[in-house]
Amino acid sequence: EAQVTQNPRYLITVTGKKLTVTCSQNMNHEYMSWYRQDPGLGLRQIYYSMNVEVTDKGDVPEGYKVSRKEKRNFPLILESPSPNQTSLYFCASSLSGGAYEQYFGPGTRLTVT
Amino acid sequence: DAKTTQPPSMDCAEGRAANLPCNHSTISGNEYVYWYRQIHSQGPQYIIHGLKNNETNEMASLIITEDRKSSTLILPHATLRDTAVYYCIVRVANRGSTLGRLYFGRGTQLTVWP
Numbered sequence: 001e002a003q004v005t006q007n008p009r010y011l012i013t014v015t016g017k018k019l020t021v022t023c024s025q026n027m028n029h030e031y032m033s034w035y036r037q038d039p040g041l042g043l044r045q046i047y048y049s050m051n052v053e054v055t056d057k058g059d060v061p062e063g064y065k066v067s068r069k070e071k072r073n074f075p076l077i078l079e080s081p082s083p084n085q086t087s088l089y090f091c092a093s094s095l096s097g098g099a100y101e102q103y104f105g106p107g108t109r110l111t112v113t
Numbered sequence: 114d115a116k117t118t119q120p121p122s123m124d125c126a127e128g129r130a131a132n133l134p135c136n137h138s139t140i141s142g143n144e145y146v147y148w149y150r151q152i153h154s155q156g157p158q159y160i161i162h163g164l165k166n167n168e169t170n171e172m173a174s175l176i177i178t179e180d181r182k183s184s185t186l187i188l189p190h191a192t193l194r195d196t197a198v199y200y201c202i203v204r205v206a207n208r209g210s211t212l213g214r215l216y217f218g219r220g221t222q223l224t225v226w227p
Contacts, residue, residue, distance in 0.1 A: 004156070033214065042217045042218060042219060043215070043217040045214040045215075058214060088154060090156050090157070092156075100145070100147070100159075100162050101162075102157075102159060102215060103159070104156030104157045104158070106155060106156050107154060107156055109154075
């Protein structure tokens with residue numbers, strides 16, 4: 001089954017403790033992306049990747065890092081999480097950046113205390 | 114990317130057609146109209162897209178006006194599981210584009226009642 005998976009689905013952590021949210025897709029997609037969703041602000045793009053070793057900032061990249069060492073994986077790294085990064089995070093992938101359809105993962109709800 | 118305007122909420126009786134409008138008066142000639150939906154904090158789900166002509170798939174129909182300044186998503190026989198936030202998005206779609214981001218506005222909360 002074609003899908004985007006994220007882990008963990010829920011995470012509660014403390015300020016400053018490094019964490020990684022994994023994202024994997026099994027569709028051989030070139031394009032992958034991370035969004036965060038906050039009440040009243042909608043979904044905003046954090047980082048995206050056009051292909052292996054090619055990443056770029058989205059609209060709200062501060063406080064996040066990403067890497068794309070393999071085509072299928074696109075982890076989101078929070079080196080020193082802060083409470084304002086408490087949010088619902090979605091990973092998405094598509095055949096290419098300009099593709100019609102993007103597939104979204106189930107989401108990761110992160111709470112930073 | 115062109116801006117879109119959608120009503121914040123709509124209701125529909127189960128089994129009836131749900132017609133969700135979207136205004137995109139500043140749309141450019143090479144921008145497509147996309148519809149996604151999000152069911153209660155799940156990942157958004159692609160529904161349909163179109164450029165000029167009306168489109169239909171197994172989920173919905175998309176009607177785009179001749180001047181392309183507005184469109185309507187039609188769910189022909191709404192079910193309770195169609196209760197979701199529906200997002201209308203306009204953007205360019207070409208293979209080489211680096212602009213893969215989707216700008217989700219506030220969308221329309223569709224509630225289907227029994």
